Amino acid sequence: MRILLLGPPGAGKGTQAARLAASARIAHVATGDMFRQAVAAGSDLGARVRDVMERGALVPDDLTVAVVRQRLGAGDCGPGFVLDGFPRTLPQAEALDGLLTEMERPLDAAIALEVPEAVVLRRLAGRRVCPRCGATYHVDTDPPGEGGVCRCCGEVVAQRGDDQEETQRRRLEVYQRDTAPLLGYYAAQGRLVAVGGDGPVDVVAGAVLRAALGRQGR
Ligand code: ADP
Ligand code: ADP
Ligand code: ZN
Numbered sequence: 001m002r003i004l005l006l007g008p009p010g011a012g013k014g015t016q017a018a019r020l021a022a023s024a025r026i027a028h029v030a031t032g033d034m035f036r037q038a039v040a041a042g043s044d045l046g047a048r049v050r051d052v053m054e055r056g057a058l059v060p061d062d063l064t065v066a067v068v069r070q071r072l073g074a075g076d077c078g079p080g081f082v083l084d085g086f087p088r089t090l091p092q093a094e095a096l097d098g099l100l101t102e103m104e105r106p107l108d109a110a111i112a113l114e115v116p117e118a119v120v121l122r123r124l125a126g127r128r129v130c131p132r133c134g135a136t137y138h139v140d141t142d143p144p145g146e147g148g149v150c151r152c153c154g155e156v157v158a159q160r161g162d163d164q165e166e167t168q169r170r171r172l173e174v175y176q177r178d179t180a181p182l183l184g185y186y187a188a189q190g191r192l193v194a195v196g197g198d199g200p201v202d203v204v205a206g207a208v209l210r211a212a213l214g215r216q217g218r
Helices: 013-024 031-041 044-055 061-072 090-102 117-126 165-179 181-188 201-215
Strands: 002-006 027-030 081-084 109-114 127-129 136-138 192-196
Touching (some): 002 013, 002 201, 013 081, 027 031, 027 061, 031 061, 031 081, 044 061, 044 165, 165 181
Parallel strands (some): 002 109
Antiparallel strands (some): 127 136
16 A cells, blocks of 8 residues: 655644554655654754754755655565655655656555644644654643653653744745645546544544545555
8 A cells, every 4th residue: 555645734644644554554654753863863864954844944855855765665665655744845746756656656545634724733732742752642632641751652752843833834834835736736646535634533544544445556
């Protein structure tokens, strides 16, 4: 199964990609997570993406595509993958098409998570992440453990630097300008499936799985 998730920051892409990866036994490929890990590790890649991410701007396409190309070649992507946060621009989408054609592994579907803007803003404002293992929480709907610690690894959870209000707004603008046009791009390919993202996590996960299974191999 080869799926990508589209939607603004805070739509629930990461949450749903993790669910889909577990239920369909496919790899979860999240460019934002990969970039954050590179920053935390202090690698060359981390040094190149750090400031851009902090500002809420996009990492350059060539760098992002190179990272994804390498990641999709890894063994765990053999059974399939769900892309989370990639592509984010038209050139990235075109590069992905080229890459998947080359691999003879076309995309099954682009699933768009539809969530009203007011909900997205609440989700971003309450998002907390574990700096050690990357687990995601929400102060209201999915709070961390006692004392604000990660239920997976015990680290104290924190707000992402780019989830501060000012940067949030910037990222939503970038989404509208650079990423929203991908909805039309995948619709024109006949690959776009819209799923309502404004419900409980389990309900959305069921709808995403049905959409993915319904498109498989078509
Ligand atoms: P969110 O989950 O809020 O949508 P991500 O974790 O996917 O955010 O991404 C965080 C940041 O990482 C982005 O704001 C951007 O700076 C960078 N990034 C992630 N994916 C891409 C991409 N495909 N192209 C360019 N930059 C990216
Ligand atoms: P994205 O990857 O699209 O930026 P996330 O998966 O990180 O979005 O979700 C953003 C925030 O919203 C997180 O705090 C997450 O716990 C919360 N969240 C995700 N899905 C739901 C949902 N269906 N209902 C309520 N809160 C949700
Ligand atoms: Zn953790």
